Amino acid sequence: MDLEAVRTVVAVAEAGQFQKAAADLSITQQAVSKRIAALERALGVRLFTRVPRGVEPTIDGQAFLPHARELLRVAERAVASVRTGRRPLRVDIIASRGAASGLMRGFHHAYPEIDLDVLMLLDIDTAIAAIRSGTVDASFRAVAAPGRPLPEDIESVRVLDEPLQLLTGPGHVLAGARSVTITQLAGHRIWMPGIAPGTEWAAYYDDLVAAFDLTIEATGPNFGSDALLDTIADTPALATFMSEQTRLVWPAGHDLRRIPVTDPTPVYPHSLLWHRDNPHPALATLRTYLANTAAGHGAAGTWVPDWVIPR
Template identity: 35%
Template sequence: MDLQQMRYVVAVAETRNFTRAAERCSVVQSSLSHRIAGLERELGVRLFARSSRRVELTGAGAAFLAGARECLAAADRAAADAAAAAGVVRGRLAVGVIVTTAAVDVPELLQRYRARHPDVRVVLRSGRSDELAAAIREGDLDIAFLGLPQDQPPSGVETLVLDHDEHVLVVPAGHRLAGAARVTLRQIAGETFVDFAGGTPARAQSDQAFAAAGLTRDVAYEAAIIELMTGLISRGLGVGLLPSAFVRPLASHSPGLALVPVVDGPRRIEYLAWSRFNPSPATRALLDVLGVRGRA
Protein backbone atom coordinates (compact mmCIF):
# COMPACT_ATOMS: atom_id res chain seq x y z
CA MET A 1 0.00 0.00 0.00
CA ASP A 2 1.10 3.61 -0.47
CA LEU A 3 0.27 7.04 0.93
CA GLN A 4 -1.95 7.93 -2.01
CA GLN A 5 -4.21 4.96 -1.32
CA MET A 6 -4.46 6.10 2.30
CA ARG A 7 -5.38 9.62 1.17
CA TYR A 8 -8.12 8.17 -1.03
CA VAL A 9 -9.54 6.15 1.87
CA VAL A 10 -9.57 9.19 4.14
CA ALA A 11 -11.26 11.30 1.45
CA VAL A 12 -14.02 8.73 0.88
CA ALA A 13 -14.52 8.29 4.65
CA GLU A 14 -14.87 12.04 5.18
CA THR A 15 -17.09 12.78 2.18
CA ARG A 16 -19.00 9.45 2.20
CA ASN A 17 -19.06 9.73 -1.55
CA PHE A 18 -16.63 8.41 -4.18
CA THR A 19 -17.35 11.24 -6.61
CA ARG A 20 -16.72 14.00 -4.08
CA ALA A 21 -13.65 12.18 -2.79
CA ALA A 22 -12.23 12.00 -6.31
CA GLU A 23 -12.86 15.71 -6.78
CA ARG A 24 -11.08 16.47 -3.51
CA CYS A 25 -8.08 14.37 -4.56
CA SER A 26 -8.07 15.77 -8.12
CA VAL A 27 -8.37 12.35 -9.79
CA VAL A 28 -11.04 10.67 -11.87
CA GLN A 29 -13.46 8.55 -9.88
CA SER A 30 -12.60 5.34 -11.72
CA SER A 31 -8.95 5.68 -10.72
CA LEU A 32 -9.80 6.34 -7.08
CA SER A 33 -12.24 3.42 -6.96
CA HIS A 34 -9.70 1.12 -8.62
CA ARG A 35 -6.96 2.04 -6.12
CA ILE A 36 -9.24 1.50 -3.13
CA ALA A 37 -10.45 -1.83 -4.51
CA GLY A 38 -6.83 -2.88 -4.96
CA LEU A 39 -6.06 -1.92 -1.36
CA GLU A 40 -9.02 -3.96 -0.14
CA ARG A 41 -7.74 -6.98 -2.06
CA GLU A 42 -4.28 -6.47 -0.60
CA LEU A 43 -5.64 -6.24 2.95
CA GLY A 44 -8.20 -9.00 2.46
CA VAL A 45 -11.01 -6.92 4.00
CA ARG A 46 -13.73 -4.57 2.82
CA LEU A 47 -13.08 -1.00 3.94
CA PHE A 48 -16.40 0.40 2.71
CA ALA A 49 -19.95 -0.85 2.50
CA ARG A 50 -21.36 0.47 -0.77
CA SER A 51 -24.78 0.82 -2.31
CA SER A 52 -26.11 3.00 -5.10
CA ARG A 53 -26.91 5.71 -2.58
CA ARG A 54 -24.70 5.20 0.46
CA VAL A 55 -21.06 4.68 1.34
CA GLU A 56 -20.11 3.79 4.89
CA LEU A 57 -17.02 2.51 6.64
CA THR A 58 -17.02 -1.11 7.71
CA GLY A 59 -15.57 -2.05 11.08
CA ALA A 60 -12.30 -2.89 9.37
CA GLY A 61 -12.45 0.40 7.51
CA ALA A 62 -12.88 2.38 10.72
CA ALA A 63 -9.88 0.61 12.24
CA PHE A 64 -7.81 1.28 9.09
CA LEU A 65 -8.87 4.94 8.96
CA ALA A 66 -7.35 5.79 12.35
CA GLY A 67 -3.99 4.36 11.41
CA ALA A 68 -4.11 5.91 7.94
CA ARG A 69 -4.64 9.36 9.39
CA GLU A 70 -1.70 8.90 11.73
CA CYS A 71 0.54 7.75 8.87
CA LEU A 72 -0.48 10.67 6.65
CA ALA A 73 0.07 13.15 9.46
CA ALA A 74 3.51 11.68 10.11
CA ALA A 75 4.39 11.81 6.42
CA ASP A 76 3.22 15.42 6.12
CA ARG A 77 5.19 16.35 9.23
CA ALA A 78 8.32 14.65 7.88
CA ALA A 79 8.05 16.63 4.65
CA ALA A 80 7.47 19.87 6.57
CA ASP A 81 10.45 19.21 8.85
CA ALA A 82 12.69 18.52 5.86
CA ALA A 83 11.60 21.75 4.19
CA ALA A 84 12.08 23.71 7.43
CA ALA A 85 15.63 22.37 7.71
CA ALA A 86 16.26 23.94 4.31
CA GLY A 87 14.77 27.24 5.48
CA VAL A 88 11.32 26.83 3.88
CA VAL A 89 8.13 26.53 5.94
CA ARG A 90 5.54 24.25 4.33
CA GLY A 91 2.75 21.95 5.36
CA ARG A 92 -0.54 22.64 7.10
CA LEU A 93 -1.43 24.92 10.02
CA ALA A 94 -4.74 24.32 11.81
CA VAL A 95 -5.83 27.36 13.82
CA GLY A 96 -8.70 27.49 16.31
CA VAL A 97 -10.47 30.67 17.36
CA ILE A 98 -13.38 31.57 19.64
CA VAL A 99 -16.01 33.97 18.30
CA THR A 100 -15.16 36.63 20.90
CA THR A 101 -11.41 36.81 20.23
CA ALA A 102 -10.35 40.42 20.77
CA ALA A 103 -6.69 40.41 21.83
CA VAL A 104 -5.50 39.62 18.30
CA ASP A 105 -6.86 40.64 14.91
CA VAL A 106 -6.89 37.10 13.53
CA PRO A 107 -7.60 37.95 9.85
CA GLU A 108 -4.78 40.51 9.87
CA LEU A 109 -2.46 38.01 11.54
CA LEU A 110 -3.20 35.31 8.97
CA GLN A 111 -2.67 37.81 6.16
CA ARG A 112 0.82 38.60 7.48
CA TYR A 113 1.49 34.89 7.98
CA ARG A 114 0.54 34.04 4.40
CA ALA A 115 2.75 36.84 3.09
CA ARG A 116 5.73 35.31 4.89
CA HIS A 117 4.88 31.65 4.36
CA PRO A 118 2.78 31.22 1.19
CA ASP A 119 3.54 27.48 1.01
CA VAL A 120 1.65 26.74 4.25
CA ARG A 121 -2.01 25.77 3.91
CA VAL A 122 -3.86 27.43 6.77
CA VAL A 123 -7.21 26.06 7.93
CA LEU A 124 -9.36 27.90 10.47
CA ARG A 125 -11.86 26.39 12.89
CA SER A 126 -14.20 28.22 15.23
CA GLY A 127 -15.43 26.65 18.45
CA ARG A 128 -15.60 26.67 22.23
CA SER A 129 -12.44 27.22 24.23
CA ASP A 130 -12.60 23.79 25.89
CA GLU A 131 -13.17 22.06 22.55
CA LEU A 132 -10.30 23.91 20.91
CA ALA A 133 -7.89 23.12 23.78
CA ALA A 134 -8.90 19.44 23.57
CA ALA A 135 -8.31 19.48 19.81
CA ILE A 136 -4.76 20.75 20.40
CA ARG A 137 -4.11 17.98 22.92
CA GLU A 138 -5.44 15.40 20.46
CA GLY A 139 -3.37 16.75 17.58
CA ASP A 140 -6.32 18.01 15.52
CA LEU A 141 -5.33 21.67 15.95
CA ASP A 142 -1.90 23.26 16.05
CA ILE A 143 -2.69 26.52 17.81
CA ALA A 144 -5.75 28.37 19.12
CA PHE A 145 -7.01 31.61 20.63
CA LEU A 146 -9.03 30.95 23.79
CA GLY A 147 -11.03 32.92 26.35
CA LEU A 148 -11.61 31.41 29.80
CA PRO A 149 -12.65 32.43 33.33
CA GLN A 150 -9.69 33.94 35.14
CA ASP A 151 -9.41 31.01 37.55
CA GLN A 152 -9.63 28.26 34.90
CA PRO A 153 -6.51 28.25 32.71
CA PRO A 154 -6.34 25.64 29.95
CA SER A 155 -4.58 22.39 30.84
CA GLY A 156 -2.32 20.09 28.87
CA VAL A 157 -1.24 22.77 26.40
CA GLU A 158 1.42 25.45 26.24
CA THR A 159 -0.09 28.89 26.81
CA LEU A 160 0.65 32.57 26.66
CA VAL A 161 -1.63 35.15 28.28
CA LEU A 162 -2.68 37.68 25.64
CA ASP A 163 -5.01 39.92 27.64
CA HIS A 164 -7.14 40.31 30.77
CA ASP A 165 -10.66 41.62 30.24
CA GLU A 166 -13.91 42.22 32.08
CA HIS A 167 -17.49 41.85 30.92
CA VAL A 168 -19.85 44.78 30.46
CA LEU A 169 -23.61 44.82 30.55
CA VAL A 170 -25.12 45.10 27.07
CA VAL A 171 -28.63 46.60 27.02
CA PRO A 172 -30.94 48.09 24.41
CA ALA A 173 -30.48 51.85 23.98
CA GLY A 174 -33.84 52.61 25.62
CA HIS A 175 -33.26 50.41 28.66
CA ARG A 176 -33.63 51.94 32.15
CA LEU A 177 -29.93 51.26 32.84
CA ALA A 178 -28.59 52.51 29.51
CA GLY A 179 -27.22 55.71 30.99
CA ALA A 180 -25.95 54.30 34.28
CA ALA A 181 -22.33 54.95 35.25
CA ARG A 182 -22.02 51.41 36.60
CA VAL A 183 -24.17 48.57 37.95
CA THR A 184 -23.77 45.56 40.24
CA LEU A 185 -24.85 41.99 39.59
CA ARG A 186 -27.54 42.34 42.23
CA GLN A 187 -29.05 45.27 40.33
CA ILE A 188 -29.35 43.26 37.13
CA ALA A 189 -30.12 39.78 38.49
CA GLY A 190 -33.83 40.24 37.83
CA GLU A 191 -33.35 40.94 34.12
CA THR A 192 -33.99 38.46 31.32
CA PHE A 193 -30.65 37.41 29.83
CA VAL A 194 -29.26 36.51 26.45
CA ASP A 195 -26.17 34.32 26.82
CA PHE A 196 -24.13 31.48 25.40
CA ALA A 197 -25.29 27.89 25.83
CA GLY A 198 -25.12 26.37 29.29
CA GLY A 199 -22.00 24.31 30.00
CA THR A 200 -19.73 26.31 27.69
CA PRO A 201 -16.70 28.25 28.96
CA ALA A 202 -18.20 31.47 27.57
CA ARG A 203 -21.35 30.93 29.64
CA ALA A 204 -19.42 29.77 32.71
CA GLN A 205 -17.79 33.17 33.11
CA SER A 206 -21.14 34.82 33.87
CA ASP A 207 -22.66 31.85 35.71
CA GLN A 208 -19.74 31.72 38.12
CA ALA A 209 -19.92 35.44 38.83
CA PHE A 210 -23.61 35.25 39.74
CA ALA A 211 -23.06 32.11 41.82
CA ALA A 212 -20.20 33.75 43.72
CA ALA A 213 -22.52 36.66 44.52
CA GLY A 214 -25.21 34.26 45.74
CA LEU A 215 -27.56 35.28 42.93
CA THR A 216 -29.62 33.50 40.30
CA ARG A 217 -30.84 34.82 36.97
CA ASP A 218 -33.09 33.90 34.06
CA VAL A 219 -31.33 33.05 30.78
CA ALA A 220 -34.18 32.88 28.29
CA TYR A 221 -32.17 33.05 25.06
CA GLU A 222 -29.11 30.92 24.32
CA ALA A 223 -27.05 31.48 21.18
CA ALA A 224 -23.57 30.93 19.81
CA ILE A 225 -23.63 33.71 17.22
CA ILE A 226 -22.78 37.19 18.48
CA GLU A 227 -24.87 38.93 15.81
CA LEU A 228 -27.91 36.97 16.96
CA MET A 229 -27.24 37.79 20.61
CA THR A 230 -26.82 41.52 20.01
CA GLY A 231 -29.85 41.51 17.71
CA LEU A 232 -32.01 40.02 20.45
CA ILE A 233 -30.70 42.59 22.93
CA SER A 234 -31.20 45.59 20.63
CA ARG A 235 -34.83 44.56 20.15
CA GLY A 236 -35.47 44.60 23.88
CA LEU A 237 -35.76 40.84 24.40
CA GLY A 238 -33.06 40.67 27.04
CA VAL A 239 -29.71 41.95 28.27
CA GLY A 240 -26.29 40.34 28.09
CA LEU A 241 -22.82 40.22 29.58
CA LEU A 242 -20.04 40.20 26.99
CA PRO A 243 -16.26 40.83 27.05
CA SER A 244 -15.66 44.56 26.85
CA ALA A 245 -12.75 44.46 24.40
CA PHE A 246 -14.85 42.48 21.97
CA VAL A 247 -18.22 44.20 22.27
CA ARG A 248 -17.14 47.86 22.38
CA PRO A 249 -16.23 48.04 18.67
CA LEU A 250 -19.57 46.37 17.82
CA ALA A 251 -21.57 48.76 19.98
CA SER A 252 -19.88 51.79 18.43
CA HIS A 253 -21.55 50.85 15.14
CA SER A 254 -24.86 49.77 16.69
CA PRO A 255 -26.96 52.71 17.94
CA GLY A 256 -29.48 50.24 19.34
CA LEU A 257 -27.04 49.04 22.01
CA ALA A 258 -25.64 50.60 25.18
CA LEU A 259 -22.82 49.34 27.38
CA VAL A 260 -22.64 49.68 31.17
CA PRO A 261 -19.65 48.74 33.38
CA VAL A 262 -20.36 46.04 35.97
CA VAL A 263 -18.60 46.51 39.31
CA ASP A 264 -18.49 42.83 40.29
CA GLY A 265 -18.94 41.33 36.84
CA PRO A 266 -17.21 38.37 35.18
CA ARG A 267 -13.51 38.47 34.35
CA ARG A 268 -11.78 36.49 31.65
CA ILE A 269 -8.30 35.86 30.28
CA GLU A 270 -7.51 35.46 26.60
CA TYR A 271 -4.84 32.88 25.86
CA LEU A 272 -2.79 31.71 22.94
CA ALA A 273 -2.46 27.93 23.22
CA TRP A 274 -0.44 25.38 21.27
CA SER A 275 0.85 21.83 21.63
CA ARG A 276 3.46 21.13 24.27
CA PHE A 277 4.77 18.21 22.22
CA ASN A 278 7.11 19.14 19.38
CA PRO A 279 5.21 22.00 17.67
CA SER A 280 5.37 21.88 13.87
CA PRO A 281 7.51 24.29 11.84
CA ALA A 282 4.30 25.99 10.69
CA THR A 283 3.27 26.52 14.33
CA ARG A 284 6.65 27.93 15.26
CA ALA A 285 6.43 30.26 12.27
CA LEU A 286 3.08 31.64 13.47
CA LEU A 287 4.50 32.19 16.95
CA ASP A 288 7.35 34.09 15.31
CA VAL A 289 4.89 36.29 13.39
CA LEU A 290 3.18 37.02 16.70
CA GLY A 291 6.50 37.92 18.26
CA VAL A 292 6.44 34.95 20.63
CA ARG A 293 10.05 33.79 20.49
CA GLY A 294 11.74 31.03 22.39
CA ARG A 295 8.50 29.43 23.62
CA ALA A 296 8.27 26.52 21.16
Protein backbone atom coordinates in the same frame (compact mmCIF):
# COMPACT_ATOMS: atom_id res chain seq x y z
CA MET B 1 2.58 0.46 -6.59
CA ASP B 2 6.21 1.10 -5.70
CA LEU B 3 6.69 4.88 -5.96
CA GLU B 4 10.46 4.52 -6.22
CA ALA B 5 9.99 2.32 -9.27
CA VAL B 6 7.60 4.90 -10.74
CA ARG B 7 10.16 7.63 -10.02
CA THR B 8 12.79 5.51 -11.80
CA VAL B 9 10.59 5.11 -14.88
CA VAL B 10 10.21 8.89 -15.14
CA ALA B 11 13.95 9.42 -14.62
CA VAL B 12 14.84 6.92 -17.35
CA ALA B 13 12.32 8.43 -19.77
CA GLU B 14 13.77 11.91 -19.19
CA ALA B 15 17.42 10.77 -19.33
CA GLY B 16 17.05 8.36 -22.25
CA GLN B 17 19.69 6.11 -20.60
CA PHE B 18 19.77 3.79 -17.61
CA GLN B 19 23.27 5.00 -16.71
CA LYS B 20 22.34 8.70 -16.61
CA ALA B 21 19.09 7.95 -14.74
CA ALA B 22 21.11 6.03 -12.14
CA ALA B 23 23.39 9.02 -11.66
CA ASP B 24 20.41 11.38 -11.37
CA LEU B 25 18.82 9.14 -8.73
CA SER B 26 22.14 8.44 -6.93
CA ILE B 27 21.70 4.66 -7.26
CA THR B 28 23.46 2.00 -9.32
CA GLN B 29 22.58 1.15 -12.90
CA GLN B 30 21.79 -2.39 -11.72
CA ALA B 31 19.25 -0.98 -9.25
CA VAL B 32 17.61 1.00 -12.06
CA SER B 33 17.33 -2.15 -14.19
CA LYS B 34 15.85 -4.15 -11.29
CA ARG B 35 13.24 -1.49 -10.52
CA ILE B 36 12.15 -1.20 -14.13
CA ALA B 37 11.99 -4.99 -14.56
CA ALA B 38 9.94 -5.41 -11.36
CA LEU B 39 7.45 -2.76 -12.43
CA GLU B 40 7.17 -4.26 -15.93
CA ARG B 41 6.39 -7.66 -14.38
CA ALA B 42 3.74 -6.10 -12.13
CA LEU B 43 2.13 -4.28 -15.07
CA GLY B 44 2.54 -7.11 -17.56
CA VAL B 45 3.99 -4.82 -20.26
CA ARG B 46 7.33 -3.57 -21.55
CA LEU B 47 7.94 0.08 -20.71
CA PHE B 48 11.18 0.68 -22.60
CA THR B 49 12.87 -0.54 -25.70
CA ARG B 50 16.57 -0.23 -26.57
CA VAL B 51 17.68 2.18 -29.28
CA PRO B 52 21.22 2.95 -30.54
CA ARG B 53 21.82 5.73 -27.99
CA GLY B 54 20.02 4.24 -25.01
CA VAL B 55 16.34 3.52 -24.41
CA GLU B 56 13.00 5.07 -25.25
CA PRO B 57 9.46 4.40 -23.98
CA THR B 58 7.37 1.79 -25.76
CA ILE B 59 3.77 2.59 -26.70
CA ASP B 60 2.74 1.23 -23.29
CA GLY B 61 5.51 3.27 -21.66
CA GLN B 62 4.24 6.41 -23.37
CA ALA B 63 0.73 5.70 -22.09
CA PHE B 64 2.05 5.11 -18.55
CA LEU B 65 4.30 8.19 -18.27
CA PRO B 66 1.65 10.95 -17.77
CA HIS B 67 0.07 8.93 -14.97
CA ALA B 68 3.47 8.19 -13.45
CA ARG B 69 4.28 11.89 -13.31
CA GLU B 70 0.89 12.62 -11.72
CA LEU B 71 1.49 9.89 -9.11
CA LEU B 72 4.74 11.59 -8.13
CA ARG B 73 3.05 15.00 -7.93
CA VAL B 74 0.29 13.60 -5.71
CA ALA B 75 2.87 11.93 -3.47
CA GLU B 76 4.78 15.21 -3.12
CA ARG B 77 1.59 17.08 -2.22
CA ALA B 78 0.77 14.42 0.38
CA VAL B 79 4.18 14.79 2.00
CA ALA B 80 4.04 18.59 1.87
CA SER B 81 0.64 18.60 3.58
CA VAL B 82 2.15 17.19 6.79
CA ARG B 83 5.76 18.28 6.59
CA THR B 84 6.62 20.63 9.44
CA GLY B 85 6.94 24.16 8.19
CA ARG B 86 5.35 23.37 4.83
CA ARG B 87 1.75 22.92 5.93
CA PRO B 88 -0.42 25.77 7.25
CA LEU B 89 -0.47 26.64 10.93
CA ARG B 90 -3.85 25.43 12.20
CA VAL B 91 -5.41 27.52 14.98
CA ASP B 92 -8.78 27.19 16.74
CA ILE B 93 -10.35 30.59 17.51
CA ILE B 94 -13.73 29.32 18.89
CA ALA B 95 -15.80 32.04 17.13
CA SER B 96 -15.32 34.36 14.18
CA ARG B 97 -16.36 37.61 15.92
CA GLY B 98 -14.38 37.31 19.15
CA ALA B 99 -11.06 38.57 20.45
CA ALA B 100 -9.14 35.48 19.30
CA SER B 101 -10.24 36.15 15.73
CA GLY B 102 -8.92 39.70 16.03
CA LEU B 103 -5.60 38.48 17.40
CA MET B 104 -5.18 36.07 14.50
CA ARG B 105 -6.11 38.72 11.94
CA GLY B 106 -3.38 40.90 13.40
CA PHE B 107 -0.92 38.01 13.22
CA HIS B 108 -1.83 37.37 9.59
CA HIS B 109 -1.28 41.03 8.70
CA ALA B 110 2.09 40.97 10.46
CA TYR B 111 3.19 37.68 8.85
CA PRO B 112 1.31 37.30 5.54
CA GLU B 113 3.88 34.77 4.33
CA ILE B 114 2.73 32.23 6.97
CA ASP B 115 -0.09 30.03 5.71
CA LEU B 116 -2.98 29.78 8.18
CA ASP B 117 -5.93 27.46 8.61
CA VAL B 118 -8.47 28.89 11.08
CA LEU B 119 -10.91 26.51 12.75
CA MET B 120 -13.77 27.03 15.21
CA LEU B 121 -14.16 24.21 17.72
CA LEU B 122 -16.90 24.70 20.30
CA ASP B 123 -15.85 22.36 23.09
CA ILE B 124 -12.56 22.52 25.03
CA ASP B 125 -12.31 18.72 25.17
CA THR B 126 -12.58 18.61 21.38
CA ALA B 127 -9.92 21.32 21.11
CA ILE B 128 -7.51 19.53 23.43
CA ALA B 129 -8.02 16.23 21.61
CA ALA B 130 -7.30 18.02 18.33
CA ILE B 131 -4.11 19.56 19.75
CA ARG B 132 -2.90 16.19 21.04
CA SER B 133 -3.62 14.44 17.74
CA GLY B 134 -2.01 17.21 15.68
CA THR B 135 -5.25 18.18 13.93
CA VAL B 136 -4.70 21.72 15.21
CA ASP B 137 -1.53 23.41 16.41
CA ALA B 138 -3.06 25.81 18.92
CA SER B 139 -6.34 26.90 20.49
CA PHE B 140 -7.55 29.96 22.37
CA ARG B 141 -9.30 28.99 25.62
CA ALA B 142 -9.97 30.07 29.19
CA VAL B 143 -8.08 27.61 31.39
CA ALA B 144 -8.46 25.68 33.51
CA ALA B 145 -12.12 25.29 34.54
CA PRO B 146 -12.94 23.55 37.84
CA GLY B 147 -12.32 19.82 37.55
CA ARG B 148 -10.85 20.23 34.06
CA PRO B 149 -7.06 20.36 34.52
CA LEU B 150 -4.96 20.47 31.39
CA PRO B 151 -3.16 17.26 30.40
CA GLU B 152 0.54 17.29 31.21
CA ASP B 153 1.53 17.47 27.53
CA ILE B 154 -0.52 20.62 26.90
CA GLU B 155 1.18 23.97 27.47
CA SER B 156 -0.66 27.26 27.92
CA VAL B 157 0.09 30.95 28.25
CA ARG B 158 -2.41 33.65 29.14
CA VAL B 159 -2.37 36.25 26.39
CA LEU B 160 -5.32 38.58 26.89
CA ASP B 161 -7.88 39.64 29.51
CA GLU B 162 -10.91 40.99 27.64
CA PRO B 163 -13.25 43.31 29.61
CA LEU B 164 -16.95 42.54 29.63
CA GLN B 165 -19.36 45.36 28.81
CA LEU B 166 -23.07 45.72 29.45
CA LEU B 167 -25.13 45.90 26.27
CA THR B 168 -28.57 47.52 26.56
CA GLY B 169 -31.29 48.91 24.37
CA PRO B 170 -32.27 52.61 24.52
CA GLY B 171 -35.15 51.94 26.92
CA HIS B 172 -33.12 50.21 29.61
CA VAL B 173 -32.85 52.04 32.95
CA LEU B 174 -29.02 52.01 32.66
CA ALA B 175 -28.90 53.03 29.00
CA GLY B 176 -27.74 56.55 29.76
CA ALA B 177 -24.90 55.56 32.09
CA ARG B 178 -21.32 56.24 31.01
CA SER B 179 -20.25 53.26 33.13
CA VAL B 180 -21.77 50.98 35.76
CA THR B 181 -20.24 49.18 38.72
CA ILE B 182 -20.62 45.45 38.93
CA THR B 183 -22.68 45.81 42.13
CA GLN B 184 -25.16 48.09 40.32
CA LEU B 185 -26.09 45.15 38.11
CA ALA B 186 -27.53 43.12 40.99
CA GLY B 187 -31.27 42.71 40.43
CA HIS B 188 -31.12 43.44 36.68
CA ARG B 189 -31.99 40.69 34.22
CA ILE B 190 -28.99 39.79 32.08
CA TRP B 191 -30.02 37.53 29.22
CA MET B 192 -27.41 35.25 27.64
CA PRO B 193 -28.99 32.43 25.64
CA GLY B 194 -26.67 29.72 24.41
CA ILE B 195 -24.45 29.26 27.48
CA ALA B 196 -23.65 25.56 27.04
CA PRO B 197 -23.28 23.53 30.27
CA GLY B 198 -19.79 22.13 30.75
CA THR B 199 -18.03 24.80 28.71
CA GLU B 200 -15.38 27.08 30.14
CA TRP B 201 -17.58 30.14 29.58
CA ALA B 202 -20.43 28.48 31.50
CA ALA B 203 -18.03 27.97 34.41
CA TYR B 204 -16.92 31.59 34.09
CA TYR B 205 -20.46 33.01 34.29
CA ASP B 206 -21.44 30.64 37.12
CA ASP B 207 -18.62 32.13 39.19
CA LEU B 208 -19.49 35.68 38.13
CA VAL B 209 -23.08 35.17 39.31
CA ALA B 210 -21.92 33.70 42.62
CA ALA B 211 -19.34 36.43 43.27
CA PHE B 212 -21.61 39.43 42.65
CA ASP B 213 -25.17 38.11 43.18
CA LEU B 214 -26.11 38.67 39.55
CA THR B 215 -29.08 37.30 37.64
CA ILE B 216 -28.05 35.72 34.34
CA GLU B 217 -30.80 34.01 32.34
CA ALA B 218 -29.76 31.49 29.71
CA THR B 219 -33.34 30.53 28.81
CA GLY B 220 -34.72 30.14 25.32
CA PRO B 221 -33.15 28.90 22.09
CA ASN B 222 -30.01 30.55 20.82
CA PHE B 223 -30.81 32.04 17.42
CA GLY B 224 -27.46 33.81 17.16
CA SER B 225 -26.17 37.30 17.81
CA ASP B 226 -28.55 39.09 15.40
CA ALA B 227 -31.62 37.73 17.21
CA LEU B 228 -30.01 38.56 20.58
CA LEU B 229 -29.43 42.17 19.51
CA ASP B 230 -33.01 42.48 18.22
CA THR B 231 -34.38 41.30 21.57
CA ILE B 232 -32.11 43.54 23.66
CA ALA B 233 -33.04 46.56 21.51
CA ASP B 234 -36.79 45.92 21.91
CA THR B 235 -36.92 44.79 25.57
CA PRO B 236 -36.16 47.50 28.17
CA ALA B 237 -36.04 44.94 30.99
CA LEU B 238 -33.19 42.95 29.46
CA ALA B 239 -29.46 43.56 29.07
CA THR B 240 -26.64 41.24 28.12
CA PHE B 241 -22.90 40.95 28.58
CA MET B 242 -20.70 41.41 25.54
CA SER B 243 -16.93 41.17 25.42
CA GLU B 244 -15.21 44.43 24.56
CA GLN B 245 -13.61 43.17 21.35
CA THR B 246 -16.62 41.24 20.02
CA ARG B 247 -17.43 42.68 16.60
CA LEU B 248 -21.11 43.59 16.33
CA VAL B 249 -23.19 45.31 13.66
CA TRP B 250 -26.79 46.31 14.25
CA PRO B 251 -29.42 48.47 12.49
CA ALA B 252 -29.24 52.17 13.33
CA GLY B 253 -32.73 52.06 14.78
CA HIS B 254 -31.63 49.67 17.53
CA ASP B 255 -29.63 52.43 19.25
CA LEU B 256 -27.82 49.89 21.41
CA ARG B 257 -25.43 51.03 24.15
CA ARG B 258 -22.13 49.37 25.13
CA ILE B 259 -21.45 50.39 28.73
CA PRO B 260 -18.15 49.71 30.57
CA VAL B 261 -18.42 47.74 33.82
CA THR B 262 -16.14 48.75 36.71
CA ASP B 263 -15.18 48.18 40.37
CA PRO B 264 -14.05 45.53 39.45
CA THR B 265 -14.18 45.01 35.72
CA PRO B 266 -14.97 41.37 34.91
CA VAL B 267 -12.53 40.23 32.24
CA TYR B 268 -12.62 37.07 30.18
CA PRO B 269 -9.20 35.37 30.16
CA HIS B 270 -7.88 34.16 26.82
CA SER B 271 -5.00 31.68 26.86
CA LEU B 272 -3.19 30.02 23.98
CA LEU B 273 -2.90 26.23 24.25
CA TRP B 274 -0.49 23.99 22.31
CA HIS B 275 1.23 20.61 22.57
CA ARG B 276 4.65 20.86 24.16
CA ASP B 277 6.21 18.71 21.41
CA ASN B 278 4.64 20.57 18.47
CA PRO B 279 7.54 21.39 16.08
CA HIS B 280 5.74 23.77 13.68
CA PRO B 281 8.08 26.78 13.35
CA ALA B 282 5.21 29.23 12.90
CA LEU B 283 3.86 28.28 16.34
CA ALA B 284 6.87 29.90 18.00
CA THR B 285 6.35 32.97 15.79
CA LEU B 286 2.71 33.18 16.90
CA ARG B 287 3.65 32.91 20.58
CA THR B 288 6.25 35.66 20.23
CA TYR B 289 3.77 37.87 18.38
CA LEU B 290 1.12 37.44 21.09
CA ALA B 291 3.66 38.12 23.84
CA ASN B 292 4.64 41.39 22.16
CA THR B 293 1.27 42.68 20.98
CA ALA B 294 -1.56 41.33 23.17
CA ALA B 295 -2.86 43.61 25.90
CA GLY B 296 -1.77 41.35 28.74
CA HIS B 297 -3.57 40.28 31.90
CA GLY B 298 -3.86 40.67 35.63
CA ALA B 299 -4.44 44.42 35.64
CA ALA B 300 -5.54 46.06 38.89
CA GLY B 301 -9.29 46.48 39.28
CA THR B 302 -10.22 43.40 37.23
CA TRP B 303 -11.91 40.14 38.18
CA VAL B 304 -11.49 36.56 36.95
CA PRO B 305 -12.53 33.28 38.60
CA ASP B 306 -9.95 31.83 40.96
CA TRP B 307 -9.60 28.71 38.79
CA VAL B 308 -8.01 30.65 35.92
CA ILE B 309 -4.31 29.83 35.52
CA PRO B 310 -2.52 33.13 36.28
CA ARG B 311 0.47 32.82 33.96
